[in-house]
Every structure is written in structure tokens, then in C-alpha cells.
Amino acid sequence: MTNPLISVKHLKKDFGGNEVLKDINGDIDAGQVVCIIGPSGSGKSTLLRCINQMERPTSGVVDFNGVDLAQQSDQELAKLGEQIGMVFQSFNLFPNMSVVANLKLAPMRVKGMSDEEATAVAMKYLTSVGLADKADAFPNSLSGGQKQRVAIARALAMQPKVLFFDEPTSALDPENVGEVLKVMQSLADGNMTMVVVTHEMHFAKQVADEIWFMADGVIQEKNTPAELFDHPQNPKTQDFISKVL
Ligand code: ADP
Ligand code: MG
Numbered sequence: 001m002t003n004p005l006i007s008v009k010h011l012k013k014d015f016g017g018n019e020v021l022k023d024i025n026g027d028i029d030a031g032q033v034v035c036i037i038g039p040s041g042s043g044k045s046t047l048l049r050c051i052n053q054m055e056r057p058t059s060g061v062v063d064f065n066g067v068d069l070a071q072q073s074d075q076e077l078a079k080l081g082e083q084i085g086m087v088f089q090s091f092n093l094f095p096n097m098s099v100v101a102n103l104k105l106a107p108m109r110v111k112g113m114s115d116e117e118a119t120a121v122a123m124k125y126l127t128s129v130g131l132a133d134k135a136d137a138f139p140n141s142l143s144g145g146q147k148q149r150v151a152i153a154r155a156l157a158m159q160p161k162v163l164f165f166d167e168p169t170s171a172l173d174p175e176n177v178g179e180v181l182k183v184m185q186s187l188a189d190g191n192m193t194m195v196v197v198t199h200e201m202h203f204a205k206q207v208a209d210e211i212w213f214m215a216d217g218v219i220q221e222k223n224t225p226a227e228l229f230d231h232p233q234n235p236k237t238q239d240f241i242s243k244v245l
Helices: 044-051 074-081 099-109 115-128 144-156 174-189 201-207 225-230 235-244
Strands: 006-015 018-028 033-037 059-064 084-087 162-166 193-197 210-215 218-223
Touching: 006 044, 018 044, 018 218, 033 044, 033 201, 044 162, 044 193, 084 144, 099 115, 099 144, 115 144, 144 162, 144 174, 174 193, 174 201, 193 201, 201 225, 210 225, 210 235, 218 225, 218 235, 225 235
Parallel strands: 033 193, 033 210, 084 162, 162 193
Antiparallel strands: 006 018, 006 059, 210 218
């Protein structure tokens, strides 16, 4: 048996007395796609941010690749953080830089790649999301779907061990959602490890190996998509599924 890439144990997070995450437990294996679903305010974003240590958990353990992240210095954490790519709802591209410059920034600054090497890496990943022809464009000239594909390529350019997505299609016009989901599907097909917070139930059903249903700061139910969507056990899951499917 191989160890999980990420193992979360008894993770808790409160914000000034507001207990947002209550004893979260879960494993993510290399190559696995986990989709996290649940109502707004249930703690999904906080969970992603606590796993990647953008937010320090109040207590509990996050093991990443066998290393307990809570025990790491800020310097060590920054290094480990490079291995966790993040894609946000709002893209977070640098508007004053061209697309290719957005992709080259972290590989050059953080990994010390040469300009030439970073350009090659950037073009490789822009090509993989179908946007090589937009290398010299600026983010503001792109559609939302194109911006999000650039954001995914930018995360990939750091060659992370896992990619986190926090509602990557929620800010998109409906006609742009499909192209982003298609890129994510192809990453999953290529065995990328992914943790995806999403309201796209069809995508979750098709692509996830496992679904975590969160409500009230607790993973209420965890199962394969077939089981969770078609035979939800927990009344809270049943109620949520009946509203979103
Ligand atoms: P979701 O992503 O499922 O919608 P969030 O993780 O964003 O939920 O939020 C869960 C709860 O945590 C909310 O009540 C929110 O107000 C609270 N929360 C999140 N981040 C902070 C923060 N930085 N400070 C205080 N409260 C926060
Ligand atoms: Mg959220």
C-alpha cells in the first residue's frame, strides 16, 4: 500500500470563536480527483486554504508527501507550497503582464529558471490549454474562460504535485464553463492529483474518484460519485443533492 499524498487528521479551524472546520479527516492519493461539494459557508474554501497552509489550522495535522506541514518553518512551508498549485474563482492573473510573463514569473523568481527555460515551460503549458497563440496578449483582452485556462497553465508551469481549484467556473459566463471543465478533465485523464471545490455536479459525477460533501464545517459524507449522488446516506447530503441535481 502506498501512502496518501495528502492526509488530513483532526483538522480544526476557528476564527475568533467561530468554529469553521470541526475535526476534518481525509486522505488524497496521488492521481486521485477529489471533488468537494456543499452549501455556501460550509467551510470548503477554508479547508483548501488550511490544507495548503495559506491559513494556519487551529489544530490537527496536514501531512503532505509524508511531511507534517504544521511542524515546518515559514521558509520550509514556502518551498512545500510550490508543490501545491492553486486556481481561484477570480483567476488572480497579473493584469499588467502578458500571458506568457504571467506564466514565467514564478518559475524564474521561485525556481530560478532562466528566461529561455521559463519561456519553453510557459509555451508548453499554454499549448496544453490551447492558448499558445495568446502568449503575448494581456489578460484583459481575454474571455473569462481563456483567463481561467491561463491561470491553470500558470499553476502547471510550477509542476506542482497537486492542483487545488476553488470554484474555478463560478465566475464564468455560462458559455465559457465548458472549455475550462474540458481542460480540467484532460488533466484528470493525465493522472494529475486534483482537489476541486465545485458546484458543477455533472463534472463532479463524471470526473471525481471521490466526493466529499461538506456542511457546517464537517465532512458529512464521503463516497464515490455513484454512491454519493445516487444513494446519499446522510439526510443533509440527501437534502443538498435533491436541490442541486
Ligand atoms: P465556503 O467556501 O464553503 O463557502 P468558507 O470557507 O468561505 O465557506 O467560509 C466558512 C465560514 O468561515 C464562513 O462563515 C466565513 O464567514 C468564515 N470565514 C472564512 N474565512 C474567514 C476569515 N478569514 N475570517 C473570519 N471568518 C472567516
Ligand atoms: Mg468558498
